[in-house]
Amino acid sequence: MILAHAVTQTGNGFLSPTGVEIAFLLVGIATLAAAVLTVTTRQLVHAALWLVVALGGLAVEYLLLTAEFIAWVQVLIYVGSVVVLLLFGLMLTKAPIGRSADADSGNRPAALVVAAASATALVWVVVDAFRTTWIDLEGPAQGSTRVSGEILFRHWVLPFEALSVLLLAALVGAIVLSRKSPQDREGKN
Numbered sequence: 001m002i003l004a005h006a007v008t009q010t011g012n013g014f015l016s017p018t019g020v021e022i023a024f025l026l027v028g029i030a031t032l033a034a035a036v037l038t039v040t041t042r043q044l045v046h047a048a049l050w051l052v053v054a055l056g057g058l059a060v061e062y063l064l065l066t067a068e069f070i071a072w073v074q075v076l077i078y079v080g081s082v083v084v085l086l087l088f089g090l091m092l093t094k095a096p097i098g099r100s101a102d103a104d105s106g107n108r109p110a111a112l113v114v115a116a117a118s119a120t121a122l123v124w125v126v127v128d129a130f131r132t133t134w135i136d137l138e139g140p141a142q143g144s145t146r147v148s149g150e151i152l153f154r155h156w157v158l159p160f161e162a163l164s165v166l167l168l169a170a171l172v173g174a175i176v177l178s179r180k181s182p183q184d185r186e187g188k189n
Helices: 002-010 019-040 044-064 068-092 108-129 145-155 157-178 182-188
Strands: none
């Protein structure tokens, strides 16, 4: 009785979700499915296209959280630039378009363990960080350019810069891995 009274006093409770919360959950499930398909498909072009769906789903999630600026940045930078660059890289380097035996290194069990551990750690950190925080969807828009910039450059400068260094390291690693060894170059001539 007290719980029912508390729920009616505060508005919607956990057992009576709003339409936005239901849409958020459904889009999240679709995004998760697209992300799983991205890493499990054996065709590189299909993986890139599933990545477009996953990144687009994240943009929709940002829109549902009233973070319009972040949603458009997601669309412009990740969907519009990164995936197009990935597709051009696949097509210009004459990578195999269909099924490829080279796309599977045989390390699926180890990769599954690492992915499960990473997902568990990520969920643990997010749940612990936002355990008592609720997003007020009816309040002022938190995704505006001004608010996002203030939060990013006041409170999140160090993680933002660490992420840029991590992305640079991934780019350098991708370049190193894509280069052919001298033996391969001599054998082709």
